[in-house]
Amino acid sequence: MHALTTPTEQDRLLLRLEIEDFLYREADLLDERRFDEWLELLTDDIRYWMPMRRNVPYGEQDREYTVERLDMSWFDEGKTTLTQRVLQMKTGSHWCEEPFSRISHLISNVRLLDVEPSEVRVSSRFIVHKNRLEDEDHVFIGRRIDTLRRVDASWKIARREILLDQNVLLAKNLTAFF
Amino acid sequence: MIADADSIGTLVDKERGLVSREIFLSEEIYQQELEQIFARAWLFVGHESQIPNPGDFVLSRMGDEPVIVVRDRNRRVHVFLNSCRHRGNRVCRYDQGNTSVFTCTFHGWTYDLEGKLTALPFHDGGYNDLDKPAWGLWEARSELFEGSIWGCWDESAPDFREYLGGTELYLSALLRSIDGTPGGAEVLGGVQKWRIPCNWKVPSPDTDRTHGWITHKSVDAVNIAPSGQGRRDRSDRGQSYTVNFPEGHTMSMTLPREDAQPYRGSWASTPIVGEYLDHAYQERKKKMGALASTQCAPGIFPNAGSQGGQPWVIRIMHPQGPTTTEIWSYFLIDRDAPREVKEIIRDYYGRYAGPGGMTQQDDMENWHWSTAASKGTISRRLPYNYQLFVDEQPLHGPSNFGLPGLFCSITSDENHRRYYQRWAEFMAAKSWDELRVHEHVK
Numbered sequence: 001m002h003a004l005t006t007p008t009e010q011d012r013l014l015l016r017l018e019i020e021d022f023l024y025r026e027a028d029l030l031d032e033r034r035f036d037e038w039l040e041l042l043t044d045d046i047r048y049w050m051p052m053r054r055n056v057p058y059g060e061q062d063r064e065y066t067v068e069r070l071d072m073s074w075f076d077e078g079k080t081t082l083t084q085r086v087l088q089m090k091t092g093s094h095w096c097e098e099p100f101s102r103i104s105h106l107i108s109n110v111r112l113l114d115v116e117p118s119e120v121r122v123s124s125r126f127i128v129h130k131n132r133l134e135d136e137d138h139v140f141i142g143r144r145i146d147t148l149r150r151v152d153a154s155w156k157i158a159r160r161e162i163l164l165d166q167n168v169l170l171a172k173n174l175t176a177f178f
Numbered sequence: 179m180i181a182d183a184d185s186i187g188t189l190v191d192k193e194r195g196l197v198s199r200e201i202f203l204s205e206e207i208y209q210q211e212l213e214q215i216f217a218r219a220w221l222f223v224g225h226e227s228q229i230p231n232p233g234d235f236v237l238s239r240m241g242d243e244p245v246i247v248v249r250d251r252n253r254r255v256h257v258f259l260n261s262c263r264h265r266g267n268r269v270c271r272y273d274q275g276n277t278s279v280f281t282c283t284f285h286g287w288t289y290d291l292e293g294k295l296t297a298l299p300f301h302d303g304g305y306n307d308l309d310k311p312a313w314g315l316w317e318a319r320s321e322l323f324e325g326s327i328w329g330c331w332d333e334s335a336p337d338f339r340e341y342l343g344g345t346e347l348y349l350s351a352l353l354r355s356i357d358g359t360p361g362g363a364e365v366l367g368g369v370q371k372w373r374i375p376c377n378w379k380v381p382s383p384d385t386d387r388t389h390g391w392i393t394h395k396s397v398d399a400v401n402i403a404p405s406g407q408g409r410r411d412r413s414d415r416g417q418s419y420t421v422n423f424p425e426g427h428t429m430s431m432t433l434p435r436e437d438a439q440p441y442r443g444s445w446a447s448t449p450i451v452g453e454y455l456d457h458a459y460q461e462r463k464k465k466m467g468a469l470a471s472t473q474c475a476p477g478i479f480p481n482a483g484s485q486g487g488q489p490w491v492i493r494i495m496h497p498q499g500p501t502t503t504e505i506w507s508y509f510l511i512d513r514d515a516p517r518e519v520k521e522i523i524r525d526y527y528g529r530y531a532g533p534g535g536m537t538q539q540d541d542m543e544n545w546h547w548s549t550a551a552s553k554g555t556i557s558r559r560l561p562y563n564y565q566l567f568v569d570e571q572p573l574h575g576p577s578n579f580g581l582p583g584l585f586c587s588i589t590s591d592e593n594h595r596r597y598y599q600r601w602a603e604f605m606a607a608k609s610w611d612e613l614r615v616h617e618h619v620k
Contacts, residue, residue: 050534052368054273063275069521071367072509074534081529087400088536094396096543167273168504169372172542174534 007115019122019148020110022155027105030177035086038177042079043149043158050074050162050178065163074164074174082177097175101132105178118150119158126162128176138171140164144178179204181214181605190602192595195565199558201601202377202549208500215480215604216241218332218613220341222482222494223247223257225508226325227364228274233291236274239496239506240318240329246270246280247320247327250291255322257329258293258315269315280315289315324353325361326492334610343425344575344582344620348474351466352484352492355512356458358465363490364513366524370532371506376545378497381505383597384477384484385420385430387588388566393544397536402529404445404452404522409537410488410530416471420593421575421583424615426479426600428593431472433579438471440487445522454519458512477593479600489527501549507532564591564598575619582620 007015029038042048051065051073066073088094106127114121128140147159162178179200181189189198201207223238224247235248237260244260246269260268262282269280269289279296281288288297293315298305318329321338326349328338339346355362374381391398397409404410416435422428441459445452462470475486481495489509496504509527511520530537552558567590575583586592607613 052370055271057272057275060275066368070517070524072370072524072528072532073368074370074532076528077525081402081525084400084402084529085536088396091396091399093392093399094540095393096539167371169370169533171372172374172533172546173372173539175539 012112012115015115015120016110016112019112019120019155020107022148023107023110023122023124023146026157027107030105031103033089033100035089035177039079039083039086041155041157042082043151043156044079046079046082046157047076047159048078048082048162049076049160050164050174051076053164053167055167074169075162085177096173099133101130101136101175103131103176104129113145120148122146122148126178128178130176140166140171140176140178142166142178179206181207181210181602183606186602186606189605190598191561192599192602193568195563195568195591195595196561197564197594197598198561199552201598202379203500203553203558205500207605208497210605211497212241214607215601216243216497218330218335218604218610219480220321220328220330220335220338220478221480222326222478222492223320223329224327225363225365225492225510226255226322226327226361227513229255231276233276233278234274235270235277237270237272239494239504240331242497244268245318245329246315247329248291254292255320255327256291256293257318257320257327258289259318261316262287263295263313263315264298287313293317324350325363326353332610336610336614340618341425342478343427343615343618344423345425345427345429345476345478346620347469347582348429348431348472348476349478351469351472351474352476352486353510354462354466355514356455356462357512358462358470362513363510366509366511366520366527369506369508371504372533373498374503374505374542374545375501376503376542376549377501378481378495378503379597379601380545380548381493381503381541382477382481382483382495383594384428384475385593387418387420387430389541389544393540394537396540400536402526402536404447404488404526405443406447418588419573419585420588420590421585422572422593422596423583423619424596424600424617426597426603427476428479428597429474429476429583430588430593431474431583433472434468434581435471436468440471440473448522451519451522454515477597479597480604485531488523489531491527491531501553503545564594566591568595582618584619 049068056063089097107124109125111123123145130138142164145161148155149158221240228236229249232251238245238247246258246260262269264287267282267284269282279288286299290296295310295313320329416432418432420430441455473486475484477483483493485491492508494506498504567587572584572586575581
């Protein structure tokens with residue numbers, strides 16, 4: 001942990017490296033299907049939200065995203081449901097992930113948006129590549145805006161906004177965590 | 179392969195419960211479906227709650243065609259082809275919004291909310307004799323039914339209520355709010371749209387009560403239901419049947435029961451919702467009598483599906499090629515429910531249904547592979563089997579239960595047999611005269 005009260009440029013760079021390292025480690029946990037360890041990285045009050053995106057006129061960008069907790073979305077849920085999703089994968093009868101997909105999360109463009117003593121808001125881009133059975137292949141690209149919270153001595157994800165660059169979802173389903 | 183009066187019997191054999199795989203794979207049959215079915219049938223295009231005010235519009239689809247659903251200044255709803263009459267460009271490129279005109283971005287032909295061509299550049303001197311009224315946006319017939327909006331391209335098709343036949347009663351029940359107010363449902367913001375590599379007919383007919391135990395085995399195990407048990411609340415509603423109609427519509431239902439308490443004890447983990455639903459249900463009983471207890475979710479031929487209860491959804495299976503379907507899911511909720519109740523119910527829809535839904539995800543997997551694994555030279559020679567209860571004589575609803583429809587065992591494939599028979603009738607019929615149903619079961 002670096003001094004955040006009077007951050008110097010160097011502190012900020014070090015903090016970004018620390019956050020990047022956290023995000024890369026998280027991606028590895030997902031891609032290695034170590035879901036229980038991944039769940040431990042989430043705060044109990046996490047909001048995991050992937051809105052749908054509309055085509056709107058210039059000047060009406062406020063209508064682009066479906067509204068959290070009000071409209072439908074691709075995902076808008078908390079830890080209970082995320083935990084159920086993990087349990088479902090482990091049943092061996094969740095056919096859309098049985099046999100499991102080969103998934104890679106490529107995380108880049110990491111930028112710290114806000115830095116508070118115990119929370120940071122961080123923006124990143126993702127390419128989630130999913131390959132399955134013989135020749136099923138999907139690429140999901142977009143941006144994440146995470147709120148990471150310091151809990152005890154480690155970072156946890158308290159909020160994740162997932163902004164997928166698609167209007168009609170060009171995939172049969174969304175079985176990966178983003 | 180073309181489906182016509184000669185070949186149709188080899189493609190769909192209702193008596194034996196056999197359907198050729200060709201109708202789920204063939205490009206030629208698909209092209210014929212667009213003409214014979216989608217250009218003639220009534221198709222769901224949206225819900226009035228999406229366009230409450232004059233000038234409001236929302237994009238939709240009819241078959242393989244993009245359409246605009248718009249409310250004009252006199253509050254009338256129109257359904258227009260989203261294609262400029264000049265050179266075909268789309269005249270609207272936004273999913274929804276409010277406007278006074280649709281202006282094509284190619285050369286500027288401009289249409290008002292009634293579809294009339296009102297302005298076009300270089301009009302003076304160049305287009306002196308243009309018959310402007312003849313060059314308006316191409317309009318489909320449209321009808322409103324208790325909040326839902328339907329379109330049809332065929333002038334000779336019967337009106338929508340006749341098209342519904344005996345399902346009118348049940349579609350009305352689907353579109354009522356829980357407390358029985360006609361048209362009391364609204365569509366939640368955000369229609370889920372996603373593409374599946376399967377033929378559009380695979381998810382279209384209702385009902386298949388024989389897939390859940392295995393398709394949804396995993397979600398059953400993790401207890402996502404509002405009461406914390408299984409994947410959805412199992413309420414004791416009564417004796418269940420599949421119900422079909424000569425018009426090709428299909429559904430399942432439980433017989434009405436005066437003493438049913440479908441929401442008692444449900445939503446145990448969020449009692450505020452259980453109490454809301456239980457109270458609304460008592461109101462529903464006052465308005466609808468015993469029929470209140472039936473959870474009606476008709477599938478309207480050819481490509482509108484629905485689910486009653488939780489989740490409460492209208493699903494449209496848009497064709498996008500012989501082996502690609504784009505589903506649009508419209509999630510419904512009581513317009514006047516408290517926000518907290520809406521939010522909890524909406525959370526449940528999200529974890530249950532759609533491409534991210536823990537239940538529906540596994541449907542898509544099976545629909546996809548039913549299509550993909552049927553493509554081979556040998557595989558496509560083998561018919562699909564719809565023989566469950568093939569010899570059962572359907573019960574005539576009006577005389578047995580005082581209800582519309584033909585009733586069969588809940589695990590019967592009769593709904594599929596009826597659906598594909600109607601499909602065959604559409605494919606072979608030269609005109610609507612041959613398709614008209616003379617004896618509705620209502």
